[in-house]
Amino acid sequence: MTLLAVQDLHVEFATRGLDNRLRVAQALNGVSFTVAAGEVVGLVGETGAGKSLTALAAMGLLRPPARIPHGSIRFEGREIIGLSDRELEKIRGRRMAMIVQSPLTSLDPLKRIGDQLVRMQRVHDTAHGAAARTKAEAMLAAVRIPDPARRMRAWPHELSGGMAQRVLIAMALVNDPALIIADEPTTGLDVTVQAQVLDTLRDIVAARNLGALVITHDLGVVAHYCQRVAVMFAGRIVEDGPVREVFSRPSHPYTRALIDSTPGRIAQLGWTVTGGTPPDLYDLPQGCLYRDRCPRAATACLAAPPRIAVSGTHGAACHFAGEAA
Amino acid sequence: MTAVLAIQNLVHRFPGGVQAVNDVSFAIAPGETLGLVGESGSGKSTIGLLATRLLAPTQGRILFEGQDITRLSAATLRPLRARLQVVFQDPWGALNPRMTIGRLLEEPLRLHGGNLAEARLLAERVRLPLATLGRYPHELSGGQLQRVSIARAIANRPKLIVLDEPTSSLDLSVRAGILQLLEELQRETGVAMLFISHDLETVRLVSHRVAVLYLGRIVETGPAAALFETPGHPYTQTLLSAHLPPDPFVALRRHRVQGEIPSPINLPPGCFFAGRCPLALPACNAGPPAMQPLAPGQEAACLRIADRTNRLEPAEDPA
Numbered sequence: 098m099t100l101l102a103v104q105d106l107h108v109e110f111a112t113r114g115l116d117n118r119l120r121v122a123q124a125l126n127g128v129s130f131t132v133a134a135g136e137v138v139g140l141v142g143e144t145g146a147g148k149s150l151t152a153l154a155a156m157g158l159l160r161p162p163a164r165i166p167h168g169s170i171r172f173e174g175r176e177i178i179g180l181s182d183r184e185l186e187k188i189r190g191r192r193m194a195m196i197v198q199s200p201l202t203s204l205d206p207l208k209r210i211g212d213q214l215v216r217m218q219r220v221h222d223t224a225h226g227a228a229a230r231t232k233a234e235a236m237l238a239a240v241r242i243p244d245p246a247r248r249m250r251a252w253p254h255e256l257s258g259g260m261a262q263r264v265l266i267a268m269a270l271v272n273d274p275a276l277i278i279a280d281e282p283t284t285g286l287d288v289t290v291q292a293q294v295l296d297t298l299r300d301i302v303a304a305r306n307l308g309a310l311v312i313t314h315d316l317g318v319v320a321h322y323c324q325r326v327a328v329m330f331a332g333r334i335v336e337d338g339p340v341r342e343v344f345s346r347p348s349h350p351y352t353r354a355l356i357d358s359t360p361g362r363i364a365q366l367g368w369t370v371t372g373g374t375p376p377d378l379y380d381l382p383q384g385c386l387y388r389d390r391c392p393r394a395a396t397a398c399l400a401a402p403p404r405i406a407v408s409g410t411h412g413a414a415c416h417f418a419g420e421a422a
Numbered sequence: 423m424t425a426v427l428a429i430q431n432l433v434h435r436f437p438g439g440v441q442a443v444n445d446v447s448f449a450i451a452p453g454e455t456l457g458l459v460g461e462s463g464s465g466k467s468t469i470g471l472l473a474t475r476l477l478a479p480t481q482g483r484i485l486f487e488g489q490d491i492t493r494l495s496a497a498t499l500r501p502l503r504a505r506l507q508v509v510f511q512d513p514w515g516a517l518n519p520r521m522t523i524g525r526l527l528e529e530p531l532r533l534h535g536g537n538l539a540e541a542r543l544l545a546e547r548v549r550l551p552l553a554t555l556g557r558y559p560h561e562l563s564g565g566q567l568q569r570v571s572i573a574r575a576i577a578n579r580p581k582l583i584v585l586d587e588p589t590s591s592l593d594l595s596v597r598a599g600i601l602q603l604l605e606e607l608q609r610e611t612g613v614a615m616l617f618i619s620h621d622l623e624t625v626r627l628v629s630h631r632v633a634v635l636y637l638g639r640i641v642e643t644g645p646a647a648a649l650f651e652t653p654g655h656p657y658t659q660t661l662l663s664a665h666l667p668p669d670p671f672v673a674l675r676r677h678r679v680q681g682e683i684p685s686p687i688n689l690p691p692g693c694f695f696a697g698r699c700p701l702a703l704p705a706c707n708a709g710p711p712a713m714q715p716l717a718p719g720q721e722a723a724c725l726r727i728a729d730r731t732n733r734l735e736p737a738e739d740p741a
Contacts (some may be wrong), residue, residue, distance in 0.1 A: 143594065257682050258462075287620065287682075288461065288665055289461065289660060289661060289682075291664070291666075292666070292676060315666070315668075317665070317668045318666060319668075320668050320670040321666050344671070345671070355594055356668070358595045358598040359668045360621075360623035360624050360626065360627035361627075363598060370595050374563055
C-alpha cells in the first residue's frame with residue numbers, strides 16, 4: 098500500500114539580493130517518488146541536491162519564501178499541499194513523524210525524557226496520564242534503551258548522542274505513525290553507535306510494517322538499510338530503483354560517479370572521478386542539469402531527459418540510460 | 423633514516439581531569455602517511471594539536487626532525503612552523519574571511535619573500551581556478567576552500583602536514599579530488615602526513631600505516647592493508663565490523679559489543695576496552711596490556727594475542 102506519493106514536485110525560493118532585485122532559486126525541479134508500507138526508501142545526494150527540502154515539503158513544513166508552484170504530495174491518499182496548519186497538525190507527529198540529525202537540539206532541555214514522551218501523546222490526544230506513561234516507557238524499551246523506567250526521569254543533557262537519537266526515535270514512534278521520515282538519522286554518531294541505532298530503526302520499521310524515507314549522503318546506509326533508493330541531483334531525481342539493481346547497474350552517470358567516488362572503488366579503479374559544482378539554482382540551464390560534469394554529454398542532452406526504464410522497477414533520467422554504460 | 427616526527431610516551435590531561443592522551447608513542451618516516459583512527463573522545467584531535475605543538479603535553483616527548491620540541495616556546499617554534507603544517511576540518515573557520523584568496527595564498531609565501539606570481543603558481547598547483555584569487559572565502563565552495571588551506575600548508579615546503587578530518591565536511595566527489603591532490607603532493611615532495619579521521623574507508627585509502635585509538639591509547643598499529651584485513655585487537659575487530667561498506671553485495675559481519683565509549687574521566691587501571699570486551703579476562707583489569715606482535719609491523723595491546731585467542735566469535739549478518 099502506498100503511503101506517500103510525491104509527484105512532479107517543484108519548490109522555489111524568491112529572495113531579494115542587496116540590489117533589491119527579486120531572484121528565484123529553483124530548488125526542486127520535478128521530484129517524483131513513492132514510499133509504501135513495509136519499505137525503507139533511501140534518498141541520497143550531495144549538499145544542496147534538495148534532499149532535506151523534499152522531506153520538509155512532505156511533512157508540510159515549508160514556509161515562505163519557499164513556494165510550491167507545481168506538484169502533488171499525497172499521504173495516505175490525501176493531498177497535503179494546501180492543507181491548513183490545523184489539518185496538518187493532525188497528521189504531523191501523529192500519522193507521519195520525523196527524525197532529524199541533531200537529537201540534542203531537538204529535545205527540550207528543560208523537560209525530563211518521560212515528560213516529553215507523555216506530552217507528545219497528550220498534544221495529539223492519543224493517550225493521557227498513566228496510560229501515556231506506560232506507553233512512553235514501552236517505547237523506550239522498544240528502541241532498546243537500557244533501564245527505561247530510570248531513563249524516564251533523565252534529562253536530555255544526561256544522554257549520550259546515541260541514547261539521545263534513540264529517544265528521538267521513541268518520540269517519533271510514540272503515536273504509532275504509519276510513515277517515518279529520517280533526515281540523516283545517524284550522521285553525527287560514531288560508527289559502532291550508528292550501526293546499533295540503524296539496526297533498531299530497521300527492526301521497528303519491519304515489525305510494525307511502517308514506511309520509512311531515509312535521507313542520507315552515506316551510500317553505506319543506503320546499501321545495507323534501504324530496499325529502494327532515489328538519487329538526487331540539483332533538485333531532480335536522476336535515478337531510482339531497488340538498491341541492488343541500482344548498485345549493480347547504475348544507469349545515470351551521476352550515480353556511477355557517486356559510487357566510483359567511494360574510497361573502496363578508488364582503490365580498485367584509481368582516480369576516475371572529477372568533482373564539480375552543481376548548477377546555479379538561480380539560473381538553471383535547459384536540458385540535463387548534469388550535462389556540464391558528464392563524461393557522456395552529447396547534443397541530445399540539451400533537451401531534458403525523460404525517465405527511461407532500465408527494468409520494470411528501475412529507471413534513470415538520462416538519454417543514454419537504456420544503453421550499456 | 424630519522425623519523426620526521428617521533429612521539430614518545432605522550433600524556434595529556436585537560437583541566438577537570440579528562441585524560442585525553444594516555445602514553446601514546448609513534449613515529450612517521452619521510453614520505454609516509456600514518457592514519458590515526460578512532461571514535462569521538464579517542465584523543466585523535468588532541469594528538470594532532472600536540473604533534474604540531476599548538477598544545478603542550480602533560481608528559482612525554484615530541485621530536486620533529488630529531489629536534490626535541492616538547493617544551494619550546496612559541497617564539498622558538500615559529501621558524502619551525504613553516505616545515506610543520508596543519509590542515510583542519512573546517513576551512514571556513516581556518517581562513518580569514520576578510521582576506522582575498524590571493525592574499526591568503528601570499529601570506530605564508532611572505533616568510534621567504536614570495537609574491538603574487540608565486541601565489542598564482544601555488545593556486546595552479548592545487549588546481550584552484552585563477553579567477554578565485556580576487557574572491558573572498560565566502561564566495562568559494564567547501565572543496566575549493568580546502569584547496570586554499572592545503573595550498574597554504576604546502577607553501578613553504580613542509581616536512582610534515584597534520585590533517586585533522588580534512589575531507590569530513592565535503593561531498594563524496596569533492597572529497598575524492600582532495601584525496602587525489604594530497605597523494606600527488608606527497609609523491610612529488612615526499613612530505614610526511616599524519617591523517618586523522620573517523621572515516622575508516624578514507625584512512626585505508628590514503629595511509630601506509632594506521633594506528634587505532636581507544637580512549638587516548640593506541641590499541642593497535644600496523645600496515646594499512648594488514649590491519650584492515652586481519653585486525654587483531656577486539657576493539658579494532660569491532661570497529662571495522664561496524665563499518666557499512668557502500669556495496670549492498672558485501673555481507674555485514676558485525677561483532678556486537680555492549681554500550682558506548684566510557685567517559686575519559688576516572689579511567690580503569692587495566693585495558694580500557696575490558697568493560698565492553700566479550701573476551702575480557704580477570705587479568706585484563708590488572709594493568710595496561712603491553713603491545714603484542716601479530717604480524718610483521720603489526721601489533722596490538724591485548725593479552726589474548728599471546729595464545730592467539732583474540733578472535734571475536736564469527737559475527738552474524740545483522741540483516
